[in-house]
Amino acid sequence: MVGKIYPAIEKFAKQEDAEIHWCDEKGVGANENTVRGYAPRGETPEMQVASHPCKMNVISTVTNEGKVRFMTYKENMTATVFLVFLDRLLQGAGKKIFLIADRLPAHATPAVEAWLQKHEDRLEMFYLPPRAPELNPDESLNNDIHSGVNATKLPDTKQELRSNIQHFLHKLAKLPKRIMSYFANPYIQYAAAPGAL
Numbered sequence: 102m103v104g105k106i107y108p109a110i111e112k113f114a115k116q117e118d119a120e121i122h123w124c125d126e127k128g129v130g131a132n133e134n135t136v137r138g139y140a141p142r143g144e145t146p147e148m149q150v151a152s153h154p155c156k157m158n159v160i161s162t163v164t165n166e167g168k169v170r171f172m173t174y175k176e177n178m179t180a181t182v183f184l185v186f187l188d189r190l191l192q193g194a195g196k197k198i199f200l201i202a203d204r205l206p207a208h209a210t211p212a213v214e215a216w217l218q219k220h221e222d223r224l225e226m227f228y229l230p231p232r233a234p235e236l237n238p239d240e241s242l243n244n245d246i247h248s249g250v251n252a253t254k255l256p257d258t259k260q261e262l263r264s265n266i267q268h269f270l271h272k273l274a275k276l277p278k279r280i281m282s283y284f285a286n287p288y289i290q291y292a293a294a295p296g297a298l
Contacts, residue, residue, distance in 0.1 A: 168280065
């Protein structure tokens, strides 16, 4: 379990002057929204839905210091898409990255392993145990996306949906305390930044 080995990862990260990122993916729908509604007694409540339902995907990372990195993509997650994200992650990195992710097949292909070996001086990967989403603080980011991404306007096209996602996450990236709060989850408190809770 990552919780048991995390102190070693954290210690190693300090020795390497590395930043620890937690990674996950999410499919986002045009009708993605957590809404409450009401109707007069005896009448059926109605809920607005997108005129052209569509879907877009996002991969993101969060840190216990409140940083967010993300990339949107149309296709399914593959090793090729994952490697594009890893390249972009390194482009904006000021220091080495320790990346903690689940064992999605796309994360552990021979192509990804070869890329990791080539870039081991700049990025190392660690894996969460199978079927343990509660151990990943990036799941809380996914929950925020679910509840807020289309709150202003339901999209009519994939481009509008992508724009909603990007706008929402750029806004969230300016709220580091919100990101840091993800680590208040009892399952993840061991990874919270010192003094953050």
